[in-house]
Amino acid sequence: MMRYYPVCLDIRNRACLVVGGGQVGTRKVTTLLLCGARVTLVSPEAGEELTELARAGTIQWHARNYESGDQAGAFLVIGATDQEALNRRIHADAEKDGRLCNIADQPKLCNFVLPSIVQQGDLMIAISTGGQSPAFAKYLRRQMQRQFGPEYAHLLKLMGAVRKHLLQQAHAPEEHKPIFERLIAKGLLELIRRDDRATINALLAEVVGPDVSLETLRTR
Numbered sequence: 001m002m003r004y005y006p007v008c009l010d011i012r013n014r015a016c017l018v019v020g021g022g023q024v025g026t027r028k029v030t031t032l033l034l035c036g037a038r039v040t041l042v043s044p045e046a047g048e049e050l051t052e053l054a055r056a057g058t059i060q061w062h063a064r065n066y067e068s069g070d071q072a073g074a075f076l077v078i079g080a081t082d083q084e085a086l087n088r089r090i091h092a093d094a095e096k097d098g099r100l101c102n103i104a105d106q107p108k109l110c111n112f113v114l115p116s117i118v119q120q121g122d123l124m125i126a127i128s129t130g131g132q133s134p135a136f137a138k139y140l141r142r143q144m145q146r147q148f149g150p151e152y153a154h155l156l157k158l159m160g161a162v163r164k165h166l167l168q169q170a171h172a173p174e175e176h177k178p179i180f181e182r183l184i185a186k187g188l189l190e191l192i193r194r195d196d197r198a199t200i201n202a203l204l205a206e207v208v209g210p211d212v213s214l215e216t217l218r219t220r
């Protein structure tokens with residue numbers, strides 16, 4: 001049995017509410033912004049970073065105590081206050097309306113928990129320990145960050161461009177699948193790591209089509 005159901009949420013332009021503007025709230029706001037969310041912060045006080053974001057209009061900040069009505073229209077709610085009873089209330093308000101809700105470090109008050117993240121361009125590896133050990137999730141992240149270098153980002157850009165090229169010609173997943181598999185099996189990642197453009201172009205011509213090259217795909 002899996003403890004949690006993993007998903008990748010598209011929160012671009014979605015209204016997201018963060019309650020509490022301390023160290024933890026700042027981290028949550030930063031990640032939400034990186035994912036393109038429209039962030040509202042409710043917190044009587046906030047640190048320098050959040051104050052600056054509010055001044056620049058990047059986030060909306062209500063410098064006051066939380067009110068239940070603050071959740072209206074929010075797709076997702078994150079509670080990061082130092083007040084136990086308040087965190088419970090934020091959770092109850094969210095559950096009442098079926099909203100996505102995470103209360104930092106309180107899994108019983110979360111209907112989703114946050115994984116540790118390794119990111120390299122469009123590659124994202126999310127690590128969860130099912131809540132057993134966030135410290136170990138962080139340890140694994142640090143290990144994996146060393147393992148997954150920039151070549152993975154380049155690889156995905158190139159695979160994405162090849163895929164777009166093929167999809168423009170036809171929607172034929174069964175025909176396309178072996179093309180992607182051959183590119184990977186023939187060591188495209190290693191060629192990118194070595195920046196061996198001549199061999200990459202030869203491989204693209206052989207596997208994808210004679211008229212296809214890094215230049216025609218305009219990547220990297």
Ligand SMILES: C[C@@]1(CC(=O)O)C2=NC(=C\c3[nH]c(c(CCC(=O)O)c3CC(=O)O)Cc3[nH]c(c(CC(=O)O)c3CCC(=O)O)/C=C3\N/C(=C\2)[C@@H](CCC(=O)O)[C@]3(C)CC(=O)O)/[C@H]1CCC(=O)O
Nearest residue numbers: 104105107113114115116128129130131133134135137138
């Ligand atoms: C991954 C990460 C993402 C993030 O927060 O963005 C994250 N916690 C991180 C760090 C971290 N948190 C804590 C420590 C101290 C060491 C330790 O306790 O291990 C460290 C390490 C450090 O700070 O060095 C304390 C802690 N955390 C929770 C509890 C309560 C409990 O378990 O009951 C307590 C005890 C509080 C106390 O002692 O009172 C609970 C949760 N923390 C989760 C996520 C969710 C489960 C994730 C999973 O499945 O593994 C879950 C369930 C809910 C949630 O918050 O979403 C982020 C790493 C980011 C990174 O650096 O990569």
Ligand SMILES: NC(=O)c1ccc[n+]([C@@H]2O[C@H](COP(=O)([O-])OP(=O)(O)OC[C@H]3O[C@@H](n4cnc5c(N)ncnc54)[C@H](O)[C@@H]3O)[C@@H](O)[C@H]2O)c1
Nearest residue numbers: 020021022023024025042043044045065066080081082105
């Ligand atoms: N800092 C960490 O790394 C860490 C680690 C483990 C657990 N936690 C827990 O996470 C939570 C937040 O931690 P923190 O370090 O960011 O705390 P913090 O004290 O720095 O920030 C709490 C924020 O909540 C705001 N707040 C207080 N009352 C409020 C109200 N009525 N309405 C709206 N906002 C209100 C405060 O203004 C403040 O900005 C705490 O429960 C803490 O125990 C934090």
